[in-house]
Amino acid sequence: MTRSYLVTGAASGIGRATRDLLLERGHRVIGVDLRNADIEVDLTTASGRDDVIGRATELSGGVLDGVVAVAGLSAPIAATVAVNYYGAVATLEGLRPLLAKSDAPRAATVASMTSIGPFDERLLNAIESGTEAEALGRGKELEDSGPEIGYLNYPTSKRALARWLRRQAPTEAWAGAGIPLNAIAPGIVLTPMTEPLMATPEGREQVLQSVPMPLNGPMGPAAPAELLVWLTSEVNTHVTGQVVFIDGGFDAVTRGDSTW
Numbered sequence: 429m430t431r432s433y434l435v436t437g438a439a440s441g442i443g444r445a446t447r448d449l450l451l452e453r454g455h456r457v458i459g460v461d462l463r464n465a466d467i468e469v470d471l472t473t474a475s476g477r478d479d480v481i482g483r484a485t486e487l488s489g490g491v492l493d494g495v496v497a498v499a500g501l502s503a504p505i506a507a508t509v510a511v512n513y514y515g516a517v518a519t520l521e522g523l524r525p526l527l528a529k530s531d532a533p534r535a536a537t538v539a540s541m542t543s544i545g546p547f548d549e550r551l552l553n554a555i556e557s558g559t560e561a562e563a564l565g566r567g568k569e570l571e572d573s574g575p576e577i578g579y580l581n582y583p584t585s586k587r588a589l590a591r592w593l594r595r596q597a598p599t600e601a602w603a604g605a606g607i608p609l610n611a612i613a614p615g616i617v618l619t620p621m622t623e624p625l626m627a628t629p630e631g632r633e634q635v636l637q638s639v640p641m642p643l644n645g646p647m648g649p650a651a652p653a654e655l656l657v658w659l660t661s662e663v664n665t666h667v668t669g670q671v672v673f674i675d676g677g678f679d680a681v682t683r684g685d686s687t688w
């Protein structure tokens with residue numbers, strides 16, 4: 429059956445592969461991105477986030493079967509938190525009323541294998557207990573401390589997103605409305621985001637040492653796209669609140685038994 433989806437980050441990498449796969453399977457897709465998309469907006473801004481909801485309501489006729497929030501940045505700057513956490517949450521929460529009108533609604537987003545690594549406690553607390561302005565203020569302090577510290581904006585935004593969905597998925601608003609809500613946590617995916625890291629043999633070697641992926645190594649964007657498409661398909665009736673690692677074994681290598 430043809431379903432209607434909205435995919436953010438649809439112009440590149442994992443979002444584009446997800447969009448392409450959904451179209452290939454005969455579904456309708458509203459793509460959202462900064463450029464080259466049906467809805468061109470900046471998800472770091474409140475007006476951009478409002479526009480997504482308004483334009484998606486118009487373009488979809490008020491009903492969506494799937495929402496896949498993929499757009500993200502990995503730069504060592506505060507804006508990474510604005511798009512990765514606040515942009516994704518605004519997309520998922522803002523479009524929930526449109527999903528609630530579907531017979532088989534599904535939602536998914538993209539965390540990261542870095543969500544289980546080092547993070548900034550003050551930034552996480554600000555995201556979870558403060559305002560966006562406070563969180564971005566802490567993100568800017570990290571940014572101003574140079575790229576190594578500034579990078580903490582990325583794993584902290586993904587940790588916060590994963591924790592948000594774990595808390596939201598079983599609630600009345602999501603599970604109670606019949607909407608599975610999940611994330612994937614990819615290892616290294618070969619997209620424009622990771623291109624600079626993987627451009628030289630030395631860079632590649634360094635990445636592979638810090639992110640061991642014993643099963644098949646780094647992947648193309650089609651692999652995470654397949655998982656996102658499955659999680660948001662009608663056949664997913666009972667997987668919810670999960671952060672599914674698609675990482676060639678990185679999580680098993682890193683956490684081993686410690687998850688139980």
Ligand SMILES: NC(=O)c1ccc[n+]([C@@H]2O[C@H](COP(=O)([O-])OP(=O)(O)OC[C@H]3O[C@@H](n4cnc5c(N)ncnc54)[C@H](O)[C@@H]3O)[C@@H](O)[C@H]2O)c1
Pocket residue numbers: 436437438439440441442443460461462463469470471472498499500501502511512538539540541613614615616617618619620621622
């Ligand atoms: N590539 C990886 O190894 C990897 C690993 C783990 C998680 N991820 C996550 O997967 C998602 C997609 O990453 P990718 O590798 O496909 O990267 P990508 O750079 O190829 O695509 C990201 C897309 O998001 C869009 N985007 C960025 N900021 C935006 C904004 N403010 N408003 C609207 N759109 C915006 C970009 O324009 C781009 O099209 C991200 O959330 C990323 O953090 C990627």
